[in-house]
Amino acid sequence: MGTAALVTGASSGIGRATACRLAAHGATVALLARQAEALEQVCREIRSAGGDAFVVCADLVDAVGAEQAVAQVIDRAGRLDMLINCAGAAHLSSFADDAPSQWQCMIDTNLSGTLNVSHAALSYLAAAARSDRGTADLVTVGFTAGRQSGPVTSVYAATKQAITAWSEGLRRELAPSGVRVGLIQPGLVDTPLARRLGAGPGQGLNAAVVADAIVYVVTRPAGVAVAELVVRAVGR
Numbered sequence: 001m002g003t004a005a006l007v008t009g010a011s012s013g014i015g016r017a018t019a020c021r022l023a024a025h026g027a028t029v030a031l032l033a034r035q036a037e038a039l040e041q042v043c044r045e046i047r048s049a050g051g052d053a054f055v056v057c058a059d060l061v062d063a064v065g066a067e068q069a070v071a072q073v074i075d076r077a078g079r080l081d082m083l084i085n086c087a088g089a090a091h092l093s094s095f096a097d098d099a100p101s102q103w104q105c106m107i108d109t110n111l112s113g114t115l116n117v118s119h120a121a122l123s124y125l126a127a128a129a130r131s132d133r134g135t136a137d138l139v140t141v142g143f144t145a146g147r148q149s150g151p152v153t154s155v156y157a158a159t160k161q162a163i164t165a166w167s168e169g170l171r172r173e174l175a176p177s178g179v180r181v182g183l184i185q186p187g188l189v190d191t192p193l194a195r196r197l198g199a200g201p202g203q204g205l206n207a208a209v210v211a212d213a214i215v216y217v218v219t220r221p222a223g224v225a226v227a228e229l230v231v232r233a234v235g236r
């Protein structure tokens with residue numbers, strides 16, 4: 001690929017699987033999350049498989065931290081061709097039983113965190129789109145709850161529906177610059193997040209399947225943009 005990708009939420013679940021897949025495709029991958037040790041582990045795995053990766057520790061809820069993280073990627077990789085937004089948080093609860101700290105965490109992480117890092121990356125993505133590759137990608141992981149809300153997902157779905165609206169607006173805003181903006185909406189995925197919410201082992205899609213969908217989006221030829229993909233397990 002010969003490109004540089006920043007994957008947020010790269011220490012776990014979908015972000016981790018995506019980082020590994022992109023590295024296997026030849027991208028230099030910047031691995032971003034808050035916990036350094038988990039990121040270092042992913043970094044070691046990628047390097048031992050012959051890939052190129054480095055760690056960027058940041059809390060994306062902090063706009064300055066997000067900006068500094070993107071600056072670190074540019075210092076290290078010299079360019080940014082892809083931003084893959086996988087960092088996210090979920091607490092499923094009826095709204096009546098919810099606590100402000102829980103819904104604030106989802107709004108901060110899923111919405112503000114995504115916007116903070118995306119805003120910081122925009123000028124570098126536009127520069128990459130003007131370069132030899134001729135395109136750049138900003139892909140965000142939503143959720144099928146971004147299409148449909150339910151009794152214990154009202155706030156989570158609200159954050160994902162906000163991301164859906166933002167992604168579509170940004171897609172249209174950036175289209176003239178050559179930066180492709182895509183949204184992946186998976187159903188349940190077997191990750192630590194899903195387990196924390198009570199899903200059993202093996203319940204839901206394998207994270208690698210979602211990673212493959214993301215790789216599909218960013219490997220389309222310049223001139224082809226996949227705006228939205230919904231990936232569900234058969235029968236759900």
Ligand SMILES: NC(=O)c1ccc[n+]([C@@H]2O[C@H](COP(=O)([O-])OP(=O)(O)OC[C@H]3O[C@@H](n4cnc5c(N)ncnc54)[C@H](OP(=O)(O)O)[C@@H]3O)[C@@H](O)[C@H]2O)c1
Pocket residue numbers: 008009010011012013014015032033034035036038058059060061086087088089090109110113141142143144185186187188189190191192193194204
């Ligand atoms: N699992 C599912 O069923 C499913 C389905 C559809 C969509 N999704 C969405 O897919 C995305 C990834 O979910 P997942 O299941 O892979 O979750 P996960 O395994 O819990 O991974 C979440 C990642 O986000 C990072 N993160 C959380 N808060 C952060 C912050 N403030 N700043 C930087 N990084 C942060 C975490 O690392 P640190 O804690 O180290 O920061 C971790 O790497 C989320 O947006 C989720 O809503 C999940």
